[in-house]
Amino acid sequence: MSEKKTPPFAVSGINHLALVCSNMEKTVEFYEDVLGFPLIKTVELPGGAGQHFFFDIGGGNHLAFFWFPDAPAPAPGIAAAAGMPGGGDLTSAVGSMNHVAFTIPLDKFDEYREKLIAAGVNTGVILNHDDSESTVAQEMHPGVFVRSLYFQDPDGILLEFACYTRELTDDDVKHAPANQTAGA
Structure with a gap:
């Protein structure tokens, strides 16, 4: 770009x-x-x-x-995401904090998911992000660039465990930024 x-x-x-x-x-x-x-x-x-x-x-x-x-009370869908990707509305207002993603080792992904579930943490579906039209693949393949698992803290703050599955290159920058004011 x-x-x-x-x-x-x-x-x-x-x-x-x-x-x-x-x-x-x-x-x-x-x-x-x-x-x-x-x-x-x-x-x-x-x-x-x-x-x-x-x-x-x-x-x-x-x-x-x-x-x-x-x-003030929480305002899901305004000040924060109302749901988790793959299971709810991810949209939040301009200027809001949508989620925090923590980098984890790829080889610990499934283990960490099980630990969250065992601790009673509300977790979402596993998302294998790729460049397909839906941006998510059901299964791992060479085009997946990051695996994600979303979950929430006690206040409903959206968190993510994320791990890159390959190095990102200049070829990963393909889209022009939107030239439109949000909410207009």
């Missing part, structure tokens, strides 16, 4: 993504006990305004949560 340029900023990744939860205790239990992400920092916000906790998700990446005592 476009030639590679030297980036104007030396960004090496995402420091953290901050989400909002309804119950910090349940959030800690899920992310630390079920997913195994160590809790590495806790902050009490001044004046009883809430809490801000950070989890290490590996590779120098962190996932953070705010808990606000007066946070």
Whole structure:
């Protein structure tokens, strides 16, 4: 599409993504006990305004949560996806956080799915993403570029375990960006 340029900023990744939860205790239990992400920092916000906790998700990446005592109720289908790919509406509003995808090893994909199910986590169907018209294949084949399993945390935040099945190349950039304002 476009030639590679030297980036104007030396960004090496995402420091953290901050989400909002309804119950910090349940959030800690899920992310630390079920997913195994160590809790590495806790902050009490001044004046009883809430809490801000950070989890290490590996590779120098962190996932953070705010808990606000007066946070508005969740708004699935507006501020977040209402369902899971392959089993519900994935659409969410412009400016929303749709889902968080965690990279996992390809050879652990099935094992990790079973661990989530054994822990009682609401999981979706396995999606083998390819370049077909439907963008998903029933079975693995050489054109599958990523395997995905979507699931939800206790607040319904959409999460994904994803693993690339091959290296992406310049040939994987084939589509022109849409030139239309969403919601117009």
